[in-house]
Amino acid sequence: MLRYFFLILFSPIRLLYYFYLRLRAFLRRKRTVLHFEFPSYFETSHKSFFVRKFQGKQSSMTRLDFLLVLRSLGKIKQLKTLKIFLPPMDWSLSEFWEVKEELIKLKEQGIRIESYAQEGGLGTLLLMSASNERSADKEAEFHIQLPSAESSFYGGLLKHLGVEVEAYASGPYKSFAETFTRTGFSKEAKKNIEDLILDLQNIILDALTEKGKFKKETFYKPILTAESLKEAGFLDSIRSEKEFFPEEEKALSPNHSYLIQRIEDFKFVSKRKKNIAILPLEGGISSGEYSGKEREAGKIEAYPTISLLKELKEDKNVHVVVLEINSPGGSAFHSELIHREISELKKEKPVFVYFKDTAASGGYYIASAAETITSSPVCITGSIGAVMVRANLKKLYNKAKVQKETVGFYPFREILSEYTPLKKESVGFLQKEIARIESQFYARVSEGRKIPLDQLKTKWGGGRVYLPKTENKIVDSLGGILDVLQTIKNNFPKDKFMISYELPEYNFRSEIPFLKGFGLKQMMKTFLPKEILFLKEMSERPLYYSNIKINWNNRKN
Template sequence: MKSFLRSMLAAFVALVLFFGGGFALLMLAVAMFSFVGKSAGPRVPTVPSGAFLVVNLDTHFRDAPAGPPDFTMALLGGGHLPPTVPLRRALDAIRTAADDERIKGVVIFGGDSATGIAERRELRAALADFKESGKPIRAYLSLASRSQYYLASVADKIALDPFGFVAIPGLASQGLFFKNAFEKLGVGVQVTRVGKYKSAVEPFTSDGLSEENREQTQMLLNDVWGSLLGDMAASRGLEVSEIQAAVDAEGVLLAESALKHGLVDELVYRDEFLAAMRAEAGHGSDGAGNRSFKQISLQKYSRALRAGERAGVFVEKAAAEKKKSVAGEAGGARKPRGRVAVLYAEGAIVDGRGGPGQIGGERFAQELRTLREDSRVSAIVLRVNSPGGSASASEAIQRELSLAAQSKPVVVSMGSVAASGGYWISTPAQRIFAEPVTITGSIGVVGVFFNIESLSEKLGLNFETVKTSRFADTGAIDRPLTAAELSIAQRSVDWIYDKFIERVAEGRGLAPDFVHEIAQGRVWSGLRAQRLGLVDELGGLGEAIAYAAEAAGLEQGRYRVSEYPRPTQFGEALAEFFEEFMQEGFGEARALKANAVVRGLWQRAASELRALESYNDPQHVYARLPLILELN
């Protein structure tokens, strides 16, 4: 009965959201679900003894802590709501499972999600740590993409559907350019910039890649692909050249070919794989009412661990054990308890408070100020996943982080993207960690000015202006900037670029001339950025937290990790509700997914249009990564 009610309520909420029902109806649904949950007792998942931990790769492993999912793209994409797990909780769960006697091993099932490339690498590292425990990792793939195979390649044994394939042809970056469309619409764009590689505005001003942009993108792709290929080859006991030759020759490797080239270990149907797992682990349920092998999903296992964390202390044990002491030993004395604050900077950097998925300069600076002044916070880890944005907002955040660094250790952990303004805000850190596949750098500045002069003429609109001085209406959308106004804008861009160089040189201990040489708006991989001195260490969020704790003199096992911005209790409850809702009530909805091509086109267009909303700097000056830089 309880399962039936949950499914009914899940369907009800889906209808409310899809047909635009009011907020009150959604709250009513949540209240009804809470009533059902309370009447049935606590809903803490049980971990079966001897179970396999199931990692579904269609899970979205996001940086920020708990919060309700974004339904917009999911519903427009055909009703698919992928399960979501905060990255740090997923990493901790996988590493904890290595020492958990109840967990017998890990099973990886294929699937694609919006998880970033650096976050996938962190997950893979956690799975590699799990593997060192001696417990088995199995993987089952059907139509394996690059991102699926990259994670699954860590497994001891990979099974592939006989009618499946492995598609790991490499990486590509495809740009979307608006210049011709803007001209047809009558929208004008004027640009001021510094840095020959600063290509953030190319989508608006050009109909193709500049030579400089093509050069930097090619180098970035080569670095990232080389890192991914090296990881896959090492796990499979192959040479990089062997995998490269196979994918260059065939592009998509059909099942027999994938087996022949050593990319998989066996070809079996899903029912055969499940039967083998039942023989190894015993009978159980897959969580959806189907008879399967004894298992628990990563989402539920993480929730079970978290239920225990609420009464204890969360420590990045696995990462801390790998790090050498930074603070040194205090004569054998017990080191004090404390707290490491992890602050998530995720999204475009915008002026003001910002909205969902954005880093508002005013709001974020206030959050940093609170952490700086909180005596309970011993160290701050800034987790950056941002392409940058407003220069003035980036400076406001950088200023607060600089002040914090004067009183406590400040460490930066870079995710998939920490570039331009995302790098600007990282400069005060005592230590910067990045993955080899992180996109960073892009130290440059642009000014962007849109106008609708031609469009207004087409529409028969007329603007009349009255002003008191020559430049009073600078930036008005009814006309282009004059030569004098463009000169003023360029002067502002030049000045801000010099300040950007100054921030990097001071924060990284580098000569300004050298910073100027490697800046120019050029993007770098995390691997190359480390060689240039823009990054200190290659590693993930766990390593950054461990370093910050040790730098603050905190002893392993005697500090707490707190995440910010903090979700409200209601937000966490709502997030947990949606986790179950997506797993149980929406399980069948995956069959309703829209055509992948149509969905991909819509998501790409929507992503580009949403990015335009972040162009709100009052001076129209931006430290922003190129919009077109997407790795596929």
């Protein structure tokens, strides 16, 4: 009741505000061109004013805010031409792809897209491919690298150092441990990765060549100049930035979309909106601190994540949850804990998932608990299976004149030692553990995705990695995060929603080493190869992990 009293009391002010918005829109009605400089990077955590000043760089917007601005441009009725400046951009492949698709949607609405760049890379050209007209500076350079892999194998080095690595994998395609045990990929793993890379290359080349309009060989060259791109027909013109954005051209700014949105959303009697909480989960999956609630950017720590999921479940203002996953996997046990909490959350409110760049192994495991999965077409997924890595450092210790003696050892105790060789019974135990963990993974995916177990194992399991497909039920649809939001709105047509992007708070400790302490562990991390430290850390731990990291650009673009 009190709410309606204040609405009536302030209604004259609201009315004046509405006429003010209308007047601003009216005065700009003849402007049909909009100038837009894209952000060079996206914010991935909440940062205070002090932190931004400490970092010394201009703050940017989140990817979600940027996509919402692009989508809202289609609502500006007088907009005829969108002219975009593309600076050097530190974006991921899926981010470029997502923005490219939004530009194509604007074109389909009748808006002409003109793009301009002074330098860039593969992602820049992907955005330009969605334009009606493409321009570049006379001296522009584009450094290109199509998706490819050049994996390092430390099997020979570790053997030379006296490190024996034992691996127990659930399938021939689960190649995570091969980095430490071999000098090259196994036949099965190599074929799987080759197929994945070729599929990804073909998708990107189809976009760049507009399905054959330009020669794909053009984009094999590592450096492309403006002249070479114009000669190939990809660029329409070579000109300066001043020529692209003439001073006499009266143009709209991207802020005009906010004005139009305010006018559309204005209600004299406003209604409360339901909240869609988008939770980005990015990085490897680990435990985190049980008592800690603070999430750290670039990590999926189970206990802080579970704490937040519980808060979202209990928050009556949150009606729908979207999990934005970008993870190669990690700890098997902690993937199960997160999966379990997502299942509990789903009992209370709808849970949707969006796959960004990678959602493999443990990343796919936790996603299988959700109702629906939408994926970027260029996301790497799969790697359904488990692997366990154990390092035996006895020969390395002997070379360093370090001796160990076992006291009070009991059956299977040597599994927890990096010095004592495994007995036959212990090897059998670890193999059974991998089989148990693999079976649990298959069961969760089969139940969540409604895929028969036998089909899952023979066609999509065994550690295989691939691009997402809807026909095999690995995902439900292909698209971007805005497509997920549109699906939610379609499912609840009578409801009005507001969106909260649950980014982690920026953590100074990740930037300043002495805030973490600087002891022996930190010194080892500084001077020893990270692969050897990784072996020691991951020893005896079952993992849902995919080691596939595909290079697609050799510089920030």
